[in-house]
Amino acid sequence: MHQLPPIFGPGAGPGARRKAGPGRARTSAWLLFLAALFGLTGLPAERAVAEERMLSSPEIQVLLSGNTARSRLNGPTLQFFDPSGVTLYQGQGAEGLVGKWRIEPGSHNYCIRWGGDEDGWSCYHVLSDGRHYYWYAPDRGKGEYRVPFVIMKGNEMARN
Secondary structure, three states: OOOOOOOOOOOOOOOOOOOOOHHHHHHHHHHHHHHHHOOOOOOOOOOOOOOOEEOOHHHHHHHHOOOEEEEEOOOEEEEEEOOOOEEEEEEOOOOOEEEEEEEEOOOOEEEEEEOOOOOOOEEEEEEEOOOOEEEEEOOOOOOOEEEEEEEEOOOHHHHO
16 A cells, blocks of 8 residues: 655655656645645636625526425524415514515516505615525615525415
8 A cells, every 4th residue: 555655744845855767646636736725826716605795686586486485583483475466474473474575687686565655665685605595685874784695496485
């Protein structure tokens, strides 16, 4: 079995003499592997976490329509997005709400209003890092709004 050269101690380091030959190539490959592992090569590497991106209006439509979002906003919540534009919301220990939802074309926003108030639309971006989704609204004087959520296929509220 091939023995790896010492990394620390006698015979290690830049001043150590090593003989040429096939073992030298393996040593170089091993050191390159370690350098890459610890990010010492200066070469670009894949990021461990993908960067967030804002979903487009069509992507939001496909994601929400006919599905249920589960999040934690002052406790567990469920919100179903009927394709007709009606939305149902249920928070833990709270009375359920019925509202309307829509996607604003070209704006990358999902908008919602509760009750019959035509002027009461609140709009949010939907962000994704490839693994998670977030409702997001920039700071509008009340602080940034950012709530993680997961999508469950279909109407989970009808099953509960």
